[in-house]
Structure formats: structure tokens, C-alpha cells
Amino acid sequence: MDRREGECEVTMMIRHGAALKVENCGKTFADGTCALARATLDIAQSETLVLLGPSGCGKTTLLRIVAGLEMPDAGGRVLFDGKDLTRQPIEKRNVGMVFQSYALFPNMTVAENIGYGLRIRGVSRLERAARVAELITLTNLGGLEHRRIDQLSGGQRQRVALARAVAIRPSVLLLDEPLTALDAALRERLRGELNGLLRTLGITAIYVTHDQAEAMELGDRIVVMRKGAIAQVGTPREIYFTPADRFVAEFVGAANIIEAPIESGDLILPGGRQPVGSTGSRARAVAMVRPETIRIVDADKASLTGIVDSIRFAGDRQRIIVRDAAAIPLALDVPHTIHVRAGERIGLSIAADSIRLLPAEG
Amino acid sequence: MRDRIIFALQLLFTLIVAAFLAVPAALSIAAGVTVNYFRGIQSGVTLQWVAQVLDLYAGTIMASIAIALGTLLVTLVVGVPAAYALYVRGGRLARLVEEIITLPVAIPGLALALGLLLSYGGFGNFRRSWLFILAGHVIFTMPFMVRSVMAIFASIDVKSLDEGAASLGAAPWRRFVDVIVPNAAPGILAGSLMVVTLSLGEFNLTWMLHTPLTKTLPVGLADSYASMRLEVASAYTLIFFVMIIPLLVAMQWIGERGSAK
Numbered sequence: 162m163d164r165r166e167g168e169c170e171v172t173m174m175i176r177h178g179a180a181l182k183v184e185n186c187g188k189t190f191a192d193g194t195c196a197l198a199r200a201t202l203d204i205a206q207s208e209t210l211v212l213l214g215p216s217g218c219g220k221t222t223l224l225r226i227v228a229g230l231e232m233p234d235a236g237g238r239v240l241f242d243g244k245d246l247t248r249q250p251i252e253k254r255n256v257g258m259v260f261q262s263y264a265l266f267p268n269m270t271v272a273e274n275i276g277y278g279l280r281i282r283g284v285s286r287l288e289r290a291a292r293v294a295e296l297i298t299l300t301n302l303g304g305l306e307h308r309r310i311d312q313l314s315g316g317q318r319q320r321v322a323l324a325r326a327v328a329i330r331p332s333v334l335l336l337d338e339p340l341t342a343l344d345a346a347l348r349e350r351l352r353g354e355l356n357g358l359l360r361t362l363g364i365t366a367i368y369v370t371h372d373q374a375e376a377m378e379l380g381d382r383i384v385v386m387r388k389g390a391i392a393q394v395g396t397p398r399e400i401y402f403t404p405a406d407r408f409v410a411e412f413v414g415a416a417n418i419i420e421a422p423i424e425s426g427d428l429i430l431p432g433g434r435q436p437v438g439s440t441g442s443r444a445r446a447v448a449m450v451r452p453e454t455i456r457i458v459d460a461d462k463a464s465l466t467g468i469v470d471s472i473r474f475a476g477d478r479q480r481i482i483v484r485d486a487a488a489i490p491l492a493l494d495v496p497h498t499i500h501v502r503a504g505e506r507i508g509l510s511i512a513a514d515s516i517r518l519l520p521a522e523g
Numbered sequence: 524m525r526d527r528i529i530f531a532l533q534l535l536f537t538l539i540v541a542a543f544l545a546v547p548a549a550l551s552i553a554a555g556v557t558v559n560y561f562r563g564i565q566s567g568v569t570l571q572w573v574a575q576v577l578d579l580y581a582g583t584i585m586a587s588i589a590i591a592l593g594t595l596l597v598t599l600v601v602g603v604p605a606a607y608a609l610y611v612r613g614g615r616l617a618r619l620v621e622e623i624i625t626l627p628v629a630i631p632g633l634a635l636a637l638g639l640l641l642s643y644g645g646f647g648n649f650r651r652s653w654l655f656i657l658a659g660h661v662i663f664t665m666p667f668m669v670r671s672v673m674a675i676f677a678s679i680d681v682k683s684l685d686e687g688a689a690s691l692g693a694a695p696w697r698r699f700v701d702v703i704v705p706n707a708a709p710g711i712l713a714g715s716l717m718v719v720t721l722s723l724g725e726f727n728l729t730w731m732l733h734t735p736l737t738k739t740l741p742v743g744l745a746d747s748y749a750s751m752r753l754e755v756a757s758a759y760t761l762i763f764f765v766m767i768i769p770l771l772v773a774m775q776w777i778g779e780r781g782s783a784k
Contacts, residue, residue: 191614228690230686230689250689251686251689251690252689252690252691252692252693252694253692255692256690257690258686258687258690260683260686260687262680262683263687264680264683264684264686264687265687266684266687266688266701266702266706267679267706268702268705268706277688277691277693277701278691278692281691281692281693281697282692325691326690326691329691329692335690
């Protein structure tokens with residue numbers, strides 16, 4: 162009974178995590194390349210923040226600045242619970258970090274790897290063993306305690322890296338593309354596990370990825386980055402449904418980006434008119450429509466029609482490419498219960514509120 | 524048929540080359556245990572020459588071993604942390620330092636010795652002591668240790684390991700001891716064997732630096748070639764072989780084990 166209480170206390174302690182503030186942090190490398198434009202971010206306690214973007218967008222640099230592995234350009238500050246840690250190296254910041262390559266120690270067993278941070282902190286052998294056992298259970302590594310690292314599969318290594326990072330009860334958990342090294346099926350499964358674990362621990366976490374599916378599932382909020390700058394910060398739903406610009410719209414999920422003039426609240430397209438939910442006219446507008454928000458209706462009754470160009474079966478749904486409706490071919494995701502043939506003229510129905518007008522310069 | 528002829532020719536060529544290298548060594552060893560080399564092996568086999576060498580030159584053998592071990596100690600204590608610092612730090616300065624450390628590989632031993640004599644020849648006590656030869660050997664062998672260790676650092680992604688240990692709260696020295704050295708052990712071992720082998724066999728530099736009281740095995744060997752009968756010099760060579768060949772085999776073995784991984 163006593164032990165149970167002890168465990169509860171442990172969980173409570175982890176729940177604390179730190180609230181982070183990244184203030185005005187940019188990074189220019191010695192050779193003059195600017196990896197990160199000055200950025201400011203607030204990360205709430207026990208929030209999972211995902212840094213999402215293509216390679217070279219500065220997301221890893223930002224993570225490394227928080228970690229203490231890179232120093233921000235002069236004027237930048239990193240605060241943990243209001244305390245300025247900008248000048249502190251990583252070993253003084255109490256962060257848990259999961260590296261893309263895992264960086265597990267080949268000279269130590271699984272248990273020794275997980276317990277290493279505690280050993281550094283001078284935690285007694287007994288206490289250490291208890292904590293390691295707790296984490297072995299939490300990460301489903303039972304029976305592998307005494308294995309060497311090179312005897313583990315990719316997924317097991319990933320779990321060891323996670324357990325090792327969490328063992329020290331860090332102020333913040335930093336994950337640098339932790340699933341990228343794994344194959345697709347395993348990645349999807351571990352994504353679910355990781356999500357569960359992050360919720361269980363309730364720890365402040367920053368997660369770097371280029372995979373938008375990971376970002377959507379794991380993030381409380383997502384920071385979309387591009388070319389060293391923040392493109393948008395928002396919840397997964399905000400990012401998906403109301404992207405700030407064309408880049409975000411195209412990077413997160415599939416998107417039809419239509420350029421056309423607006424006349425009294427309707428997009429004027431080659432295949433007809435489509436209301437956008439706002440009044441007024443514009444010579445040129447950029448509108449985004451997600452493929453799954455377009456429905457197929459009877460061509461005779463539709464205000465917007467097109468010709469089926471091709472049909473791609475994707476198992477759970479089918480993607481239909483329609484030409485002549487807009488200037489570009491439109492992609493539609495519809496259930497496979499709907500039958501259309503290539504060359505057929507179909508009607509398209511799009512709810513006005515599922516069209517998002519984007520800034521024209523994108 | 525054509526393939527077999529080509530194979531036979533290749534084999535023959537390989538054997539000739541091997542023989543070209545092996546026959547002198549074998550003859551030298553044979554001479555070392557022959558009673559009278561000019562009368563040939565039928566004059567009898569003996570260990571008297573070996574005994575005579577041990578009697579006359581035991582000092583040089585012990586000195587060589589001591590200097591080799593001393594050199595190893597210094598290259599380990601200085602070279603391994605230096606390689607760690609150079610590798611983890613990176614950048615232009617690190618590359619420059621690495622080039623400077625590597626320089627003695629390209630400079631002839633005689634020139635190196637001359638430089639040492641010009642710089643430190645005035646410090647009589649240092650000049651006359653074993654430390655002077657030790658210093659020469661350290662300069663000459665250091666690049667092999669540093670290179671060998673840096674090569675393994677590159678192959679085990681030491682930067683990630685270092686950052687991993689740092690993220691768990693380990694200070695630089697602790698990371699070095701707990702994580703870097705154990706994982707770089709094969710490279711450190713390979714470098715160590717190389718250093719010992721090179722130090723034991725080093726002649727050019729040592730010959731310039733030695734005094735009558737600070738002679739190493741190869742210098743003694745040159746002496747015996749010049750002033751002793753052929754059988755004694757050969758027996759001396761035999762002793763050198765016995766010392767150096769296990770080291771060479773061990774080096775080869777570690778190299779193969781490393782590449783098999």
C-alpha cells in the first residue's frame with residue numbers, strides 16, 4: 162500500500178514540468194547562414210508543442226536552443242518557469258531529450274541506460290532500481306533489462322531512449338524526430354503509444370517532426386515552420402481548417418489551392434460558380450478547399466461541374482481528380498460507395514464555410 | 524581453362540612477392556641460431572648468440588620497453604582527451620590543431636630530432652635523460668593515437684553519445700569517462716598497439732637523440748650490425764621479431780574485428 166502511494170507521488174511530481182518561454186531567439190551560424198529568425202514562443206506547463214516543417218526549416222535548431230545544445234544569438238533568452246537558463250549548458254537544465262539517432266550508450270545495458278541520469282544525480286542504487294523498474298513497465302520493456310543495445314529492435318531502442326529521458330523527471334521532454342528512423346507501420350503504432358505516454362505523464366514536451374500526421378495526433382499546439390521562421394502557431398484543428406497561408410495549407414494535409422476572381426461572394430471558376438461565404442468582389446483570390454469537403458452531386462442540379470479525370474483507390478476511400486471545374490485539377494476524397502467513371506461529368510458541392518480564403522501573396 | 528591459368532599466374536606472383544619479403548627475415552632468424560653462419564646450418568643450432576645478446580644488450584631491450592610504455596601512457600593521457608576535444612568542438616581551429624599534431628608523420632625523423640636538439644639541447648639534464656627520447660617518441664607517435672581515436676569517434680557517432688550523456692546531466696569529464704572512452708575502446712586499443720609498435724621500432728629519431736647511456740633496442744641493433752659478428756646481430760634481430768610480431772598480429776586482429784562489426 163505504501164508503495165502505491167509512493168508511485169502516485171512520483172506521477173504528481175512529473176506532472177509538474179516547467180512552463181517555458183523562448184524569447185527573441187534566433188540563430189546565425191559562424192558561416193553567416195541564418196538557421197532561425199528571431200522567434201518568441203510560450204509553452205504552457207504540461208503542454209505538448211510540436212515544431213513542424215520540412216527539413217532545414219529551423220525546427221531542430223529551435224529545439225536545440227531550448228535544450229542548451231545551441232546558444233541563441235545575442236538578445237535571445239530561454240526561460241524555464243521564469244528562470245533565465247540561456248547561459249546554462251544542457252547538463253544544467255534538467256531536460257529529457259530523445260534524439261533522432263536515440264544516442265543510447267552501447268557500453269551499457271537497457272537498465273543502465275535508463276538509470277544513467279539518476280546515477281549522475283547521485284540517486285541511491287535501490288531507489289534507482291525502483292525507478293528503472295517503473296519505467297521498464299511503463300514503456301513495455303519487461304524482460305529486456307539486461308540486454309545490450311545492439312540486441313534491440315528499432316522500436317525497442319526508441320522506447321529505451323524515451324524511458325531514459327523521462328527517468329530523470331525532467332522539466333521538459335524534448336523529442337527530435339523520435340520516430341523518423343522507424344518503418345511506416347511501426348511508426349504509426351509507436352505514435353499511438355507515445356501519445357498515450359505523453360498524456361499519462363502530463364509533462365511539458367516539445368516534439369520536432371516533419372510528419373504532419375504525427376504533429377496532428379501528438380500536438381496540443383503546432384508551430385509550423387518554414388525557412389527558419391514561424392509560419393503559424395495553433396491547435397491542430399486551427400492549423401488544418403484555417404491555415405494562415407498557402408504554405409501551411411499545402412504542408413498540412415492535402416489541399417486544393419484555387420486562384421480565381423470573386424464576384425459578389427462567388428468564386429468564378431471555369432466549371433461554374435462557388436459561393437465562399439463572404440460578400441464583395443475581388444479581382445484575384447486564393448482559396449483553399451480540403452479534398453474531403455467536396456461532395457459529388459447530380460451534374461444537372463449543380464452550380465459547379467467538372468469531368469472525372471482519374472480515380473485512385475486508397476482502400477478506406479477513393480481520390481477522384483476532376484478537371485475543367487477549376488483552372489487546376491481538383492482532388493476529391495469520397496467514400497468508395499460512390500461510383501463514377503473517368504470521363505463522366507459530375508456536379509460538385511462545397512459548403513461555403515469549408516472554403517478558406519488565403520492571403521493572395523502566398 | 525583460361526581462368527585457371529590466370530589464377531595460377533596470380534598465385535605465383537603473390538608467392539614470389541611474399542617470398543621476397545619473407546626470405547630475408549627467415550635467413551636472418553636462421554643466422555641468429557646458427558653456430559657459424561658461414562659454414563651454414565650444418566654447423567649446428569644454438570641459442571648462445573641469443574644469450575650473448577641478452578647479456579650485452581638487456582639494457583637496451585628494457586629501455587625500449589620502458590620508453591614504449593611511457594610513450595603509450597603519455598599518448599593515452601594527452602591524445603585521447605585531445606581527440607575528444609577536437610572532435611566534439613570541431614570548427615576551423617580544431618582542424619588546424621589536428622594538422623599540426625599530424626605534421627610529424629610527414630617530417631623525417633632526422634629533421635624532427637634536429638629540431639628537438641636545437642630547441643632543448645641546451646638543457647643538459649633533459650638532453651642526457653631518457654625523457655628526451657621519450658619526448659621524441661611522443662611527438663612521433665601522437666598523430667597515430669589521435670587519428671586512430673578520431674576515426675572511431677566518427678564511426679560511433681560520438682557527438683550524439685556526448686549530447687545524450689549531457690542531456691542526462693553529465694558534465695564533460697563524466698561523459699568522457701562513462702560513455703566516450705568505453706565506446707571508443709577498440710580505437711584506443713588499436714592506437715595503443717600502433718604507438719607501442721612504432722616506439723619499439725623507431726630508429727631515425729632515436730639515433731639522433733641518443734647518448735651512450737640512452738640507447739634503445741634499434742639503436743643497439745645498429746651498433747651490433749656495425750661492430751659484432753653477424754650471428755649476434757641476427758640473434759638481436761630475432762629478439763626484436765619476438766617482441767614486435769605479437770603486437771603486429773594483435774593489431775591486425777583488432778582491425779579485422781573492428782571492420783567485421
